[in-house]
Amino acid sequence: xxxxxxxxxxxxxxxxxxxxxxxxxxxxxxxxxxxxxxxxxxxxxxxxxxxxxxxxxxxxxxxxxxxxxxxxxxxxxxxxxxxxxxxxxxxxxxxxxxxxxxxxxxxxxxxxxxxxxxxxxxxxxxxxxxxxxxxxxxxxxxxxxxxxxxxxxxxxxxxxxxxxxxxxxxxxxxxxxxxxxxxxxxxxxxxxxxxxxxxxxxxxxxxxxxxxxxxxxxxxxxxxxxxxxxxxxxxxxxxxxxxxxxxxxxxxxxxxxxxxxxxxxxxxxxxxxxxxxxxxxxxxxxxxxxxxxxxxxxxxxxxxxxxxxxxxxxxxxxxxxxxxxxxxxxxxxxxxxxxxxxxxxxxxxxxxxxxxxxxxxxxxxxxxxxxxxxxxxxxxxxxxxxxxxxxxxxxxxxxxxxxxxxxxxxxxxxxxxxxxxxxxxxxxxxxxxxxxxxxxxxxxxxxxxxxxxxxxxxxxxxxxxxxxxxxxxxxxxxxxxxxxxxxxxxxxxxxxxxxxxxxxxxxxxxxxxxxxxxxxxxxxxxxxxxxxxxxxxxxxxxxxxxxxxxxxxxxxxxxxxxxxxxxxxxxxxxxxxxxxxxxxxxxxxxxxxxxxxxxxxxxxxxxxxxxxxxxxxxxxxxxxxxxxxxxxxxxxxxxxxxxxxxxxxxxxxxxxxxxxxxxxxxxxxxxxxxxxxxxxxxxxxxxxxxxxxxxxxxxxxxxxxxxxxxxxxxxxxxxxxxxxxxxxxxxx
Numbered sequence: 001x002x003x004x005x006x007x008x009x010x011x012x013x014x015x016x017x018x019x020x021x022x023x024x025x026x027x028x029x030x031x032x033x034x035x036x037x038x039x040x041x042x043x044x045x046x047x048x049x050x051x052x053x054x055x056x057x058x059x060x061x062x063x064x065x066x067x068x069x070x071x072x073x074x075x076x077x078x079x080x081x082x083x084x085x086x087x088x089x090x091x092x093x094x095x096x097x098x099x100x101x102x103x104x105x106x107x108x109x110x111x112x113x114x115x116x117x118x119x120x121x122x123x124x125x126x127x128x129x130x131x132x133x134x135x136x137x138x139x140x141x142x143x144x145x146x147x148x149x150x151x152x153x154x155x156x157x158x159x160x161x162x163x164x165x166x167x168x169x170x171x172x173x174x175x176x177x178x179x180x181x182x183x184x185x186x187x188x189x190x191x192x193x194x195x196x197x198x199x200x201x202x203x204x205x206x207x208x209x210x211x212x213x214x215x216x217x218x219x220x221x222x223x224x225x226x227x228x229x230x231x232x233x234x235x236x237x238x239x240x241x242x243x244x245x246x247x248x249x250x251x252x253x254x255x256x257x258x259x260x261x262x263x264x265x266x267x268x269x270x271x272x273x274x275x276x277x278x279x280x281x282x283x284x285x286x287x288x289x290x291x292x293x294x295x296x297x298x299x300x301x302x303x304x305x306x307x308x309x310x311x312x313x314x315x316x317x318x319x320x321x322x323x324x325x326x327x328x329x330x331x332x333x334x335x336x337x338x339x340x341x342x343x344x345x346x347x348x349x350x351x352x353x354x355x356x357x358x359x360x361x362x363x364x365x366x367x368x369x370x371x372x373x374x375x376x377x378x379x380x381x382x383x384x385x386x387x388x389x390x391x392x393x394x395x396x397x398x399x400x401x402x403x404x405x406x407x408x409x410x411x412x413x414x415x416x417x418x419x420x421x422x423x424x425x426x427x428x429x430x431x432x433x434x435x436x437x438x439x440x441x442x443x444x445x446x447x448x449x450x451x452x453x454x455x456x457x458x459x460x461x462x463x464x465x466x467x468x469x470x471x472x473x474x475x476x477x478x479x480x481x482x483x484x485x486x487x488x489x490x491x492x493x494x495x496x497x498x499x500x501x502x503x504x505x506x507x508x509x510x511x512x513x514x515x516x517x518x519x520x521x522x523x524x525x526x527x528x529x530x531x532x533x534x535x536x537x538x539x540x541x542x543x544x545x546x547x548x549x550x551x552x553x554x555x556x557x558x559x560x561x562x563x564x565x566x567x568x569x570x571x572x573x574x575x576x577x578x579x580x581x582x583x584x585x586x587x588x589x590x591x592x593x594x595x596x597x598x599x600x601x602x603x604x605x606x607x608x609x610x611x612x613x614x615x616x617x618x619x620x621x622x623x624x625x626x627x628x629x630x631x632x633x634x635x636x637x638x639x640x641x642x643x644x645x646x647x648x649x650x651x652x653x654x655x656x657x658x659x660x661x662x663x664x665x666x667x668x669x670x671x672x673x674x675x676x677x678x679x680x681x682x683x684x685x686x687x688x689x690x691x692x693x694x695x696x697x698x699x700x701x702x703x704x705x706x707x708x709x710x711x712x713x714x715x716x717x718x719x720x721x722x723x724x725x726x727x728x729x730x731x732x
Contacts, residue, residue: 001016007094019063026191038124045115046402046471086107090121114227138151144505148528153526178454181508181533183195184207193238245634248533252537271497272515279578281578282578284593287304288329318608324365325446331346337372350442355443368451372419373398396465399421425466454520500515503518517544525647532571540630547580589601613702620703686718698728
């Protein structure tokens with residue numbers, strides 16, 4: 001027997017003996033994997049010794065389902081869990097004229113255990129993705145957005161699913177962290193399933209997917225941070241028409257309507273420095289060694305001023321402002337947090353470089369490595385802080401395991417050995433503030449302070465003495481937000497508009513404080529295909545930069561696919577990001593950070609030409625769209641050539657030769673961008689249907705000169721051409 005709920009959008013079915021979700025379909029499309037009744041929830045308890053006790057819904061000996069008239073509200077109650085004094089109430093709202101259902105869970109228990117996490121609700125979709133012969137795709141917000149067509153690709157890579165725990169790898173699917181948003185989606189040619197948490201307060205969650213025997217699990221793991229738990233937000237499950245843009249629009253509508261949203265539109269944000277709107281090209285390089293694991297001797301870009309001829313040459317070639325972003329500059333050791341100051345070579349040399357960069361009209365930024373604590377550098381053997389660690393009893397400030405142990409961190413283990421600092425401990429704040437103050441006094445404009453803290457994450461901590469609940473939870477979000485605000489106040493006291501950022505785009509709750517970040521969309525090539533999901537959701541509030549593209553050489557075969565860098569630059573540009581180039585010690589642009597010297601360099605002139613042709617759109621005729629616009633679902637293209645790139649895992653990545661995104665400006669005007677990253681002219685057709693009328697304005701010059709009126713044919717299709725290594729904009 002089962003309980004059924006149906007309206008004009010969907011039909012849902014619950015097992016009336018366990019409450020399990022048996023079906024949710026739209027027309028003939030069933031989104032829930034049939035043939036297995038799964039527990040609606042699983043709760044993990046920790047006893048005082050850190051021992052694990054997992055309790056699932058089907059273990060309840062007393063399950064009761066009740067529904068209001070019309071089944072607009074369903075309650076499922078659970079009790080009698082083998083003597084455990086646990087009562088769980090699941091409430092499901094099913095509005096009659098809505099494609100969505102809204103789920104909450106309350107759990108009460110009279111024990112001295114804590115609730116570590118709750119998996120809820122349990123959703124498994126069919127594994128009929130494109131790789132299996134179906135038409136299905138998964139949307140995962142990991143690292144600015146990934147589209148999954150083959151669930152096995154990820155499992156064979158470094159990014160494979162791992163049960164979130166402490167110590168963390170740093171790339172686990174945690175929100176707010178490397179997963180910046182709180183929804184997933186599955187869709188195919190017949191429709192889509194939307195699954196999201198509409199949580200305005202930034203509670204910590206695991207937002208993940210992984211293959212199971214008979215489908216693909218879409219996992220929401222909620223971390224309540226301790227005792228009894230009453231959800232203050234909805235898990236939303238429902239159906240939609242369209243593709244990833246349409247799923248993202250559901251989440252964005254909720255986000256923008258959220259009265260507690262702190263993010264401020266770019267046009268209204270007085271915390272942004274003037275240079276933000278100048279869209280500088282980020283130029284990043286190390287001053288010691290040539291890659292992460294090299295011998296850390298000074299290279300040809302040290303002393304710092306040795307880089308100025310390259311900076312000035314590139315600025316002239318790009319035709320715009322540059323943000324110099326230094327790596328391996330720390331006076332401690334490269335990637336050896338939390339101490340960075342004084343800089344390598346001394347304060348005087350660093351300040352002279354900062355002054356010269358500013359005098360040339362450019363900007364200076366530095367990489368740091370987050371809230372870790374380094375005991376021993378593996379790059380500079382003389383750097384060891386064990387004596388200080390013991391003398392100052394710094395173990396008290398570190399993250400602890402559920403058993404109260406202090407394990408070594410799993411972050412950057414090749415570069416260092418150490419621990420993760422607890423974000424709630426005063427030592428963490430005091431140290432970060434002290435280091436930041438000195439960097440600002442040294443003349444920097446931007447601090448990528450939270451490399452390794454992807455998205456601004458803090459790591460789990462189970463300490464009983466730090467003043468936070470002894471389990472992951474919302475306290476982490478609050479602690480990191482407080483730290484970010486303290487750093488901003490430090491800059492304000494110094495009279496500077498310094499921006500702060502992290503590795504990967506800042507997670508949703510941290511956007512107001514981390515306004516310029518080191519994008520990591522390139523990691524999604526180990527998982528699926530990047531999509532500009534983050535920009536679709538948040539571009540009105542934040543611009544990021546392309547990032548140093550670390551590990552791209554492990555995804556792409558640079559030798560067999562020499563134009564993959566141009567493609568990645570075009571992808572970043574069409575997503576609304578500022579451009580980035582990585583330099584060798586000779587001032588040449590290379591494929592990505594960390595690539596070895598055994599791989600021949602990319603051809604230089606096409607890179608220069610692409611940036612010279614595209615970056616001015618961000619400050620010229622396209623500024624209202626690409627700098628502060630709101631992304632829209634693009635009108636589709638046809639007759640587009642496909643380019644293929646060879647990947648090291650044996651796949652062949654097929655990508656259109658023309659990338660496109662559509663934008664809406666603050667005044668309501670709309671335009672679609674078309675980017676050609678190839679060395680040949682590309683023709684295509686733009687199919688607007690009846691959405692735009694017969695006429696549109698083509699802009700082929702970033703200064704807005706020589707606009708051309710385009711005329712659609714009888715089928716409302718515009719025929720267009722875009723020159724090599726350039727972009728055009730069509731206004732409607």
